[in-house]
Amino acid sequence: MPNISKMYFMTAICFLIAGILVGLKMSIAHDYAAVGAHAHINLLGWVTMSIFGAFHALNPRGAETRLAKVQYYVYTGGVLVMTPALYLLLTGNPSLEPVVAVSSLIVFAGVLMFAAIIFRARTA
Numbered sequence: 444m445p446n447i448s449k450m451y452f453m454t455a456i457c458f459l460i461a462g463i464l465v466g467l468k469m470s471i472a473h474d475y476a477a478v479g480a481h482a483h484i485n486l487l488g489w490v491t492m493s494i495f496g497a498f499h500a501l502n503p504r505g506a507e508t509r510l511a512k513v514q515y516y517v518y519t520g521g522v523l524v525m526t527p528a529l530y531l532l533l534t535g536n537p538s539l540e541p542v543v544a545v546s547s548l549i550v551f552a553g554v555l556m557f558a559a560i561i562f563r564a565r566t567a
């Protein structure tokens with residue numbers, strides 16, 4: 444398995460643990476204000492990162508490129524800032540809205556970079 448796949452799976456499982464902890468906290472407290480953060484931690488973190496890792500494992504040649512590495516850091520950095528900021532925003536910190544907005548755009552940039560990785564693999 445390429446190193447970038449392992450990095451993606453290790454990061455993804457950390458997000459799943461964090462997402463489940465937020466889900467358990469909501470269930471125990473009967474307070475569902477953070478449901479949007481819970482869903483994004485699980486879906487942008489665990490699900491999407493696992494898919495990125497699996498894609499690289501299936502296309503090991505594309506996994507060794509500089510674009511793949513930069514994409515990992517852009518996407519992961521964006522999700523790492525966006526999800527805690529979203530959690531805090533939804534639980535009563537409206538001042539964090541600009542942080543959520545900017546980090547969401549960074550996450551989107553990471554997704555567009557992954558689109559380039561996919562299309563390059565198809566034409567290789």
Ligand code: HEM
Nearest residue numbers: 459462463465466467469470475478481482485486489490
């Ligand atoms: C032990 C693990 C989990 C617990 C305890 C948990 C708990 C919760 C709770 C309490 C809610 C709020 C329900 C409500 O608003 O009525 C919720 C919503 C949600 N969860 Fe989880 N969850 C878990 C795992 C996951 C995973 C693995 C995913 C995705 C891969 C996920 C995705 C979602 C989504 C998308 C929603 C929003 C659903 C909606 O608003 O209709 N959850 N979860």
